[in-house]
Amino acid sequence: MALVAERMAGIGSDIRGKNFWAALDLEKQGQKVLKLNTGNPAAFGFKMPESVREALIANLDRSVGYSDVRGMIDARQAIFDYHKAKGIEDFDIDDIFIGNGVSEIASMIATALFDKGEEVLVPSPCYSLWTNEIILSDAKPVYYKCDESNHWNPDVEHIKSLITPKTKAILLINPNNPTGVLYSNDVLLEIAEIARQNNMMILSDEIYDRLVFDGKEHTTMAKLAPDLTILTMNGLSKSHVLCGFRCGWMVISGPEAARKEINEALLKVASIRLGANSIMQTIIPAALADTEYPNSMIQPGGRLYEQRKATCEELDKIPGVSYVKNDGAMYIFPKIDKGAEQIANDKQFAYDLLMDKHVLIVPGSGFKWDAPDHFRIVMLPEAEILRDAVRKMGDFITKNIK
Amino acid sequence: MELIANRVETIGTGTRGKNYWAALDLERQGKEVLKLNSGNPAAFGFKMPESVERAVTQNLHRALGYSDLRGFAEAREAIYEYHVGRGVKNFNIEDIFIGNGVSEVASMIATALFNKGDEFLVPSPCYSLWTNEAALNDATSVYYKCDESNHWNPDVEHIKSLVTKNTKAILLINPNNPTGVLYSKEVLEEIAKLARENNLIIIADEIYDRLVFDGKRHIPMASITEDVLVITANGLSKSHCLCGFRCGWLVISGPAQMRERVNEAILKVASIRLGANSIMQIAIPAALSDSQYTNQMIEKGGRLYEQRAVTCEELNKIDGISYVKNDAAMYVFPKIHKEIADDKKFTYDLLMEKQVLVVPGSGFMWETCDHFRIVMLPEVEALRKAVREMGDFISKL
CATH class of the missing domain: 3.40.640.10 (Type I PLP-dependent aspartate aminotransferase-like (Major domain))
Structure with a gap:
């Protein structure tokens, strides 16, 4: 008799998948990792209403x-x-x-x-x-x-x-x-x-x-x-x-x-x-x-608003990357337009990005997207940190994808 | 295509069944119902330790974000210490x-x-x-x-x-x-031996x-066997109200290789x-170090102790009832030595006549219509009155 249920084979979460555990390992080794894998605002200094x-x-x-x-x-x-x-x-x-x-x-x-x-x-x-x-x-x-x-x-x-x-x-x-x-x-x-x-x-x-x-x-x-x-x-x-x-x-x-x-x-x-x-x-x-609390985040000057702005500004500077500007939430799902065919496996892409730049993102396959040409950015860190992270992504993409 | 999944039919409602909803209806009609269906101490004036309260208030800012998948490390550290203190070996904090x-859990x-076909x-x-x-996951109880x-x-x-091969x-x-x-202890050891011989997982x-x-003294199952995979379940609902x-x-203990595979699946x-x-x-470390709160309920003069005493005292006076005095928890499961055709009907009638809600044996998959459970959580006088009303109702059967 199998020790574990067969249904487990079909279960997976790339948000808390292998790359997530690899990020935790890096942290255990004393490295600083920017974890943009989950929409968990508390991890980025958002305070309780x-x-x-x-x-x-x-x-x-x-x-x-x-x-x-x-x-x-x-x-x-x-x-x-x-x-x-x-x-x-x-x-x-x-x-x-x-x-x-x-x-x-x-x-x-x-x-x-x-x-x-x-x-x-x-x-x-x-x-x-x-x-x-x-x-x-x-x-x-x-x-x-x-x-x-x-x-x-x-x-x-x-x-x-x-x-x-x-x-x-x-x-x-x-x-x-x-x-x-x-x-x-x-x-x-x-x-x-x-x-x-x-x-x-x-x-x-x-x-x-x-x-x-x-x-x-x-x-x-x-x-x-x-x-x-x-x-x-x-x-x-x-x-x-x-x-x-x-x-x-x-x-x-x-x-x-x-x-x-x-x-x-x-x-x-x-x-x-x-x-x-x-x-x-x-x-x-x-x-x-308390509608004031969410509203204060999404208006100009509010954190979610400004963080999206910084992200888009930096994404605009990366050649070969396009995106649809998000209307809500804290996510954006950019596309690698140029050279995406060089990415055989987007999980590997995300792993390499993690190892090179210590930034953790979830690639498209984590969302059942069937081409290896997208990844999700969680726009929760403060604007300047996010700016830096998106620059690193740009640097990694231009370096590795011709 | 059916609107509802087939598996829903297999769900037994136990303590929240039809009689429970009938009790809520009575309450809506303005009647006072003594609900002894569920072990929910807060409903009977038990206060938070x-x-x-201090731990939650002081650490609230830490409760904002998702925890680790397995739980906060320091909560698991406290749980680890607790079970090690109780003699469980062969496990670690992960x-x-x-x-x-x-x-x-x-x-x-x-x-x-x-898996489908597994027997539990x-x-x-x-x-x-x-x-x-078990039923929701296609296993057979x-x-x-x-x-x-x-x-x-x-x-x-x-x-x-x-025991079969399944x-x-x-x-x-x-x-x-x-x-x-x-x-x-003897029975636990025999069960451990049986599990060992038949390669069974023990869930305690x-x-x-x-x-x-x-x-x-309670003996943890995992403390008397190191070579059988034991999954121990525990929590604060009852000991700290x-x-x-x-x-x-849950704590997985036992042989490392099996433990790792089960851990990975969970x-x-x-x-x-x-x-x-x-x-x-954030309350777990504080609660597990506060044994005083729990102990004062179970010592002589404590609520759980005295409520059990009064329940037993009153049960002793009822003809046609016997019971095994409980050693622990807040339940007693008396036997009725009278003919009852349908025990759900019996408890429904008791509810209607005396406005006291209990769960009958069939709610616990007991197969003969001759038992019911009393939740001994109300204060002694309320409980005394309730058991007397049960006695009155039973003597009229």
Whole structure:
């Protein structure tokens, strides 16, 4: 009998993959490594919102017990109000489940909904969480292309060509990780129409929705398609810099019958683990009321805004590299235009960059991108550090790719 | 295509089943319900240890970011010291994984280890978490009897009769939930021998190990065998009344080669979710050095001690009931010597008539309709009244 489960062979995260461990080894050897592999703002000096600190300490005695299986009622009320205000209509407070990060939410969804042989349409490039959870639930991720030449919007024609009788759901990540872009309403409406015609549910991971630059506006998918079953994911890890709190949630919206059935299944899955951690739940109302905190990061002069600016300015100076400027989040996904064919293996490329420049990035293959010509930059360090890091990347690319 | 995954049907809801939701409905109607379905001390006025409150408040800035995949190094250092202090050998600090409660730890273990067709020996009665996680990962739970006439110790002969070539692991819950007993050293040694002979992994859920009464001593499974792979689960939910923190961990001990392979698989599973919540991790060193908090609950005069005393006192007065006095934890699992056709119906009726919610034996995969679990967390007088009401209800059967 095998010691370890076979399903583990399909599991991988290049964000915490071999290059990550190699970076830790370098650090153990006393080298300074700039780790741009994960969107973990706390590692780059972002501070806890004062509103959150106060709420946490004032409510600590409420955190000692298990919460409701779905989550604390006042936290769900705040979440309900938030999504109502974003234009979601058909759901109620019991259609909200709070989890230990969107990580646990994704696991609950996959466990409750996917069976062997079913197909889930996921974007390429795609954040690895979803593909891992889909594989663990015996379903199959089927990758649709996002089109760099169309501002990284999903390629609707490609999506249509991938639909089979086994297609159960489509995943949208908007604002996107790793490209950082915002999808256009026209594309979202087209995807809604495809879902409608093919009886697919939509999973919409919108955790970056409060981190949108340049006065652009994020449209929540569930607002555009109230007649469809949509599971919207969100959380506080990014907008309030609370990755360590593991605070995520989902909202089920759409036709009542399907909503009820899904709710019941999710409730069963959720009840296995009794409840999400209570501590982060006590601060949800305060955090959602504190819009000032995320806004201060994304306005001119704010860290995320200025860090993006510095990154783009430096990227502009690298010959042979192009990029789509991100609209939101903290990621950009540049392309090596010239000489990419010289990169046989982008993991090796990222490893060599790490060894030469002590900068850790995740290459495109870590996001199921199938050509070795992209990499993701996490734009979390202060502007000057980021400037220096992007220069080093440029230096490495011009030196190694002719 | 079905809307819902087939596996959802296999999930047993244990302590959060239909009766639980019926109890919540009663509460919504304005009725007062005594909910003895779940071991959640905070619901009964147990307060957070001051040591924990201080540690969280002072270190909050450290809780902002993702932790290491396995958990903060200093939390794992404290956990390492704790288990070494309890006599566990053959593991190191990297063999510790911190999770969002033993719930997540169980999920990680089952995901990393079980294949379709694998058999998992689990106790009957058994807390539902482990069987649910096994089922979600396509393994088959095979129930071994715990023997009420032998202080609820696992029935070793029964275990032996259940071992097949597909048996992969055996679960021990010691101190036990729902029986509250401590297993004897002899039985643990026999199980270790059996695991050794049949190449089984032992999973030892020992979360109640600090809540042992009467000066008795808990023996960690991993302390009596060095050559069998043991995965020990523990956490702070019960000993420090921190259920809501979701603080659990696992320790892999045993032969280096197996340990490394299991470690690698669990690391992969853990990396999917990046890390456990950081807030509870900053409380671990402070909590594990605060044994005073735990001890004052279990000593004479302490709440858990006195609540058990009063429960037993009242159970003694009920005709047609017997029980094995628990050695630990906050549970007792009495037997009803009367005809009951459906024990879920029995507890539903008890809920409706007396507004007291308990989980029946079937919620713990006990196969005859003659047991139920009492969670001994309310203050003595509330508990006394509740047990009297149970007695009243049972005597009318």
